[in-house]
Amino acid sequence: MHIDILTLFPEMFTGVFQSSILKKAAEKEKFSYNLVNFRDYTENKHLKVDDYPYGGGAGMVLTPQPVFDAVAAVKKERQTKPRVILMCPQGESFTQSKAEEFAKEEHLIFICGHYEGYDERIRENLVTDEISIGDYVLTGGELGSMVVVDSVVRLLPDVLGNQESAPEDSFSTGLLEHPHYTRPADFRGMKVPDILLSGDHGKIRDWRIEESLKRTYKRRRDLLEHYVLNEAEQRIVDKIKANEEKE
CATH class of the missing domain: 3.40.1280.10 (SPOUT methyltransferase, trefoil knot domain)
Structure with missing residues (x-):
């Protein structure tokens, strides 16, 4: 370019x-x-x-x-x-x-x-x-x-060191990105979620999807109007809405 x-x-x-x-x-x-x-x-x-x-x-x-x-x-x-x-x-x-x-x-x-x-x-x-x-x-x-x-x-091929970074950015998927954590696992009593330390990549992926949907729903609900939810994602959003109504 x-x-x-x-x-x-x-x-x-x-x-x-x-x-x-x-x-x-x-x-x-x-x-x-x-x-x-x-x-x-x-x-x-x-x-x-x-x-x-x-x-x-x-x-x-x-x-x-x-x-x-x-x-x-x-x-x-x-x-x-x-x-x-x-x-x-x-x-x-x-x-x-x-x-x-x-x-x-x-x-x-x-x-x-x-x-x-x-x-x-x-x-x-x-x-x-x-x-x-x-x-x-x-x-x-x-x-x-x-x-x-x-x-x-930053979207051009080989510009970013980690080629998975750009596709997972906020807005690239249509949603806000999930939370990130790094070492130490316990910082002054503030702990990293246990799921991220489990080594279970399937559960970690599901957690990230759910957290991404939660963050988008709370901060940029307008993005969900243009995002096509699959069945699993729809269940998560329904759960978020139900919890919000209880609060």
Whole structure:
């Protein structure tokens, strides 16, 4: 996978791409990236990339020319048909399933805006996806793109040390993940559940499924509305509901 990020502030990404999993993944050539300052593509003699909005209003709007030309340049260089992702609070809410979808692509281009917004022609004629990481507004799209890139790259083959980690993550299965414990078995009187020390992998698997369902029911009940329960899982949920009614 190759990732191009169009931004007015490429220096913001230095720490992110030079640390932890992303750094190791790039060093192992599991993905490559390029930070593109689209100000370099402006035809404005003063190097401006924004202007006042037609019709008046507060703030400045990114002009289409630098963004269109920057996208055209990186497409020409890679000779691919990339997903062009606009980071925008009006976009589709980012989810684990969307990360899994992006992880199958060969080339992603992220457009990180600033100021009041984008010229609408960028949105209508250039991008394939509009993505939001939440119902709030940031000063720019850089932080949001970092979140998306991190969640996508960790799904690429051989990026994580344990290849079973990603498929078992919260939201990957449609449910929140079960609790985890490690040594010591008894920490200041707080003990690890006996089942996890039993060595009975079948019972441990069942315990994890039940705990995952409990946690999802208590914290994110909305996820269960879209999750297809099998018979065993349905019995567990019915039991959780019955216990809740008793309380």
